[in-house]
Amino acid sequence: MAITAIKGKTALTGNSAIAYGMKQINPDVCAAYPITPSTQIAEEFSSYVADGAVQTEYVTVESEHSAMSACIGASAAGARVMTATSSQGLALMWEMLYVASGMRLPIVMTNVNRALSAPINIHCDHSDSMGARDAGWIQLYSETVQEGYDNLFQAMRIAEDLRVRIPAMVCFDGFITSHAIENIELLSDEEVQGFVGEFKAVNPLLDVERPVTYGALSLQDTYMEFKYQQSQAISRAKEVVIEVGKEFGKRFGREYGLFETYKLDDADVAVVILNSAAGTTKVAIDELRGKGIKAGLLRPRLYRPFPAVELSNALKHVKAIACLDRADSMSGFGGPLFNDIRSAMYELEARPKIISRIYGLGGRDYKVRDAIAVFDELENVKKTGVVDELMKYITI
Numbered sequence: 001m002a003i004t005a006i007k008g009k010t011a012l013t014g015n016s017a018i019a020y021g022m023k024q025i026n027p028d029v030c031a032a033y034p035i036t037p038s039t040q041i042a043e044e045f046s047s048y049v050a051d052g053a054v055q056t057e058y059v060t061v062e063s064e065h066s067a068m069s070a071c072i073g074a075s076a077a078g079a080r081v082m083t084a085t086s087s088q089g090l091a092l093m094w095e096m097l098y099v100a101s102g103m104r105l106p107i108v109m110t111n112v113n114r115a116l117s118a119p120i121n122i123h124c125d126h127s128d129s130m131g132a133r134d135a136g137w138i139q140l141y142s143e144t145v146q147e148g149y150d151n152l153f154q155a156m157r158i159a160e161d162l163r164v165r166i167p168a169m170v171c172f173d174g175f176i177t178s179h180a181i182e183n184i185e186l187l188s189d190e191e192v193q194g195f196v197g198e199f200k201a202v203n204p205l206l207d208v209e210r211p212v213t214y215g216a217l218s219l220q221d222t223y224m225e226f227k228y229q230q231s232q233a234i235s236r237a238k239e240v241v242i243e244v245g246k247e248f249g250k251r252f253g254r255e256y257g258l259f260e261t262y263k264l265d266d267a268d269v270a271v272v273i274l275n276s277a278a279g280t281t282k283v284a285i286d287e288l289r290g291k292g293i294k295a296g297l298l299r300p301r302l303y304r305p306f307p308a309v310e311l312s313n314a315l316k317h318v319k320a321i322a323c324l325d326r327a328d329s330m331s332g333f334g335g336p337l338f339n340d341i342r343s344a345m346y347e348l349e350a351r352p353k354i355i356s357r358i359y360g361l362g363g364r365d366y367k368v369r370d371a372i373a374v375f376d377e378l379e380n381v382k383k384t385g386v387v388d389e390l391m392k393y394i395t396i
Contacts, residue, residue: 007188014177017149017184018084018110018170019044023054024192025156028079028199031059031070035089036122037174038112042084064089068096068107075105076214078204080160083107086174087114090128094135100167101136102230103214104202106159107167109137110152113275113326114174115362123363124174126274130327130336136230138168138237139304141274143260145182147301148172150254153187156196157244164237165202166230173276175363187252195251234305241302258307260299261314263289267296269378270315272341273324274300277359277366281324284371295375300337308344315345320381321354322374328358334391353381356391364395 012020019041022030030049034042049058057074061067064085075081085093090111100107111129115121129139140155142148148170155168172178187195203212218226242257249255262282264270271281278299288295298314300307315321323342325335333339334356342354357374360366374394381387 007186009183009185011181012145012184013040013179013181014145014148014172015040015112015179016044017145018152019048020186021149021152021192022082023048024187024189025080025082025153025196026054026193027056027082029057029059029071029074029081030083031061031067031074031081032083032085033061033064033067033089035064035086037114037178038084038086038089038110040178041110041112064092065096068093068100071107071109072096072100072103072105075100075107076103076204077206078201080199081105081107082109084110084112086112087116087122087128090132091116094132097132097135097137099215102226104165104230104233105167106165108152108155108159108170109167110148110170110172112174112178113171121362122174124176124326125361125363126171126325126327127361129169129171130329132169133304133336136166136234137304138164138166138234139302140168140170140241141301141303142170142172142177143276143278143299145177145180146184146254147256148177149184149186150248150252150256153192153195154241154244154248154256158237158240160199161237161240162202164233164240166234166237171275176276191252195248238302238305238307256301258300258302258310259314260301262297262299264296264298264314264318266294267318268294268382269320269375270296270298270318271322271324271371271374272298272300272315272337274303274326274337277324277326280366280368281371284368284375287368288372288375293375293379306340306344308340311341312344312348315341315352316348318352320378321352322357322378323354324357324359324374326360328361338391353385353387355381355387355389358391358393359395366395370395
């Protein structure tokens, strides 16, 4: 059931918070095809549409491929556009994700992370959004319901910034965050509208006075220039993420950056991990700190574009690092986060030892004892300088 207008502290699930945030943004168009565990977002937002709480044109479609196709058409026409999906739904959009980014359309989509089949699984891992990491979308990851809600508004500003104009994906963990009720502080509708601002269409198809073409054929003489411009634009998004995060903090008291650290400044050993599992890892760190072990954490918030220099600088003093991936790139050489972090650290003269650990696939529980076991491995690596296993699965 859609919630009524409120402001201040309350308790909501991640899906309800996103649906309410979309209501506060009041996009021109939303095209969506519900899929577990993001279904509640489409359900609740459609209730706001039916009740006349927004002026959004809600397009019901026959598949997620069609949902993204409709979003692309609406965005190209000059509308502010939003949607939501998960897992197989995101995979069915694959072709259209590249079209949206290649056309520089600032669509904002919430992806509620869920494992990809086969076998069929409806629970959390990051194989869906990791599979789309090179599709040209900005990716923001969220540890909590509060951060997912706050990221939604920032994603809108980042995607629509004239220096960027790239679609953005807000990710958080299926069921763990999407269905868990957490304390959250909501903004007022006026605060949200003041922050996201009025939408400014760029080269809209419906501007008959200035006709434009979308989707034209581009061969050897021009295609590479298009891709270069797109690459430059998504690279510029990093600075915009920082600017928007600082402005959000100044206005509302919750500042966001490229990543979060926890007791990292003096850490000898550290875990790099995304989304909700960071909270579990922090509990383990507190326990280990009580025993005199200098453990720390880095949780990337912006994953695409990848802030390689900033992450490397934050981690360069650590002696041993474990990158915990909730997805396996199936390369036989670790998870995607591990490969990106390891590459970012390569140019350092004195590199930390870095290991890859795959955890929590298909919603498998990741517990404090699992985090402690990883830190125990890192302590051994720190003492011996030897990595016994570069990559392995844990929680099995």
